[in-house]
Amino acid sequence: MAKQPYIAVVGSANVDLTTFIDEFPRPGETIFGKKFDLGFGGKGANQAVAARLCGAAVCMVAKVGSDLFGPVTIENFNSFGIDASHVRIVEGVSSGVAPIFVDASGQNRIIVVSGANDALLPQDLDLAAPILRKADYIVLQLEIPLNTVYHAIHFAKSNGIRCILNPAPGRVLDLTELAAVDYFIPNESEAELITGMPVHSIEDARSCADSLLGRGIRRVVITLGERGALLSGPEGMELIPGFRVKTIDSTGAGDAFIGSFAVFLAEGLPEVEALTRANLYAALSTTRVGTQKSFLSRSEFEQEWKVRGGRS
Numbered sequence: 001m002a003k004q005p006y007i008a009v010v011g012s013a014n015v016d017l018t019t020f021i022d023e024f025p026r027p028g029e030t031i032f033g034k035k036f037d038l039g040f041g042g043k044g045a046n047q048a049v050a051a052r053l054c055g056a057a058v059c060m061v062a063k064v065g066s067d068l069f070g071p072v073t074i075e076n077f078n079s080f081g082i083d084a085s086h087v088r089i090v091e092g093v094s095s096g097v098a099p100i101f102v103d104a105s106g107q108n109r110i111i112v113v114s115g116a117n118d119a120l121l122p123q124d125l126d127l128a129a130p131i132l133r134k135a136d137y138i139v140l141q142l143e144i145p146l147n148t149v150y151h152a153i154h155f156a157k158s159n160g161i162r163c164i165l166n167p168a169p170g171r172v173l174d175l176t177e178l179a180a181v182d183y184f185i186p187n188e189s190e191a192e193l194i195t196g197m198p199v200h201s202i203e204d205a206r207s208c209a210d211s212l213l214g215r216g217i218r219r220v221v222i223t224l225g226e227r228g229a230l231l232s233g234p235e236g237m238e239l240i241p242g243f244r245v246k247t248i249d250s251t252g253a254g255d256a257f258i259g260s261f262a263v264f265l266a267e268g269l270p271e272v273e274a275l276t277r278a279n280l281y282a283a284l285s286t287t288r289v290g291t292q293k294s295f296l297s298r299s300e301f302e303q304e305w306k307v308r309g310g311r312s
């Protein structure tokens with residue numbers, strides 16, 4: 001049997017407070033919501049859970065607050081069997097929280113209050129170095145300080161560990177710090193914010209990816225929702241088609257994509273198959289309510305993969 005992949009996630013942990021509504025309220029308007037869901041979230045934590053559910057051994061490096069949410073967030077990691085020995089509580093600070101609004105079409109709007117995530121510093125990575133060094137992939141997002149993200153990229157490079165950066169939420173980045181990233185994976189709006197180029201169509205995505213490659217990024221995957229993902233590298237570009245599903249809540253779909261992709265790659269699957277599988281894993285997560293609780297186990301996923309035969 002192939003070796004179990006080991007994925008290290010350095011990133012955020014939040015608690016998601018999700019309200020389901022028919023339409024978003026107008027300024028000054030009060031409306032009734034249809035349903036409420038409280039669950040664990042945060043892009044980093046979600047990616048760690050997706051990777052774990054897909055079968056990897058996973059460690060998480062994060063900070064949580066000294067409030068009600070902090071200890072239960074650590075318990076949540078433990079309940080999945082994720083190594084949370086480097087998820088630390090910061091005294092006197094709130095945990096990261098995310099009020100989320102999901103409309104009738106499953107589209108979401110998210111506000112993140114970073115809280116303790118802002119206290120994850122480069123020295124925390126140095127303390128976690130012994131477990132990070134075991135990783136096949138280090139997975140990063142942008143809900144923690146940028147200096148910490150850049151430090152993790154340098155750490156990955158100097159230790160010969162492959163690195164995935166999901167620049168979410170979109171922030172202005174110093175692209176010269178990203179030369180050692182193996183996969184740079186923004187969605188359309190993140191790609192747009194980072195490059196200043198419009199990304200409304202697949203053609204736009206191609207131009208944007210081309211510009212990122214020209215600025216020294218090794219491999220770019222622009223995720224395009226239902227349309228799939230555009231893979232770009234020095235050898236050219238390929239659109240990996242997505243899967244059509246009945247979406248009820250798209251929250252966390254991008255995280256499901258990243259966490260599962262890291263595992264499929266680390267298992268040694270060819271890149272295009274890893275991306276096709278990640279497209280399906282992410283699409284299926286939108287058919288269920290919630291963030292982490294919408295992610296499929298590996299056996300549930302393999303059944304779906306068999307049924308769809310790798311095709312949408």
Ligand code: RIB
Pocket residue numbers: 012014015016040041042043046097098110112143251252253254255291
């Ligand atoms: O990507 C979805 C996540 O974004 C939510 O879980 C929320 O916490 C924010 O981080």
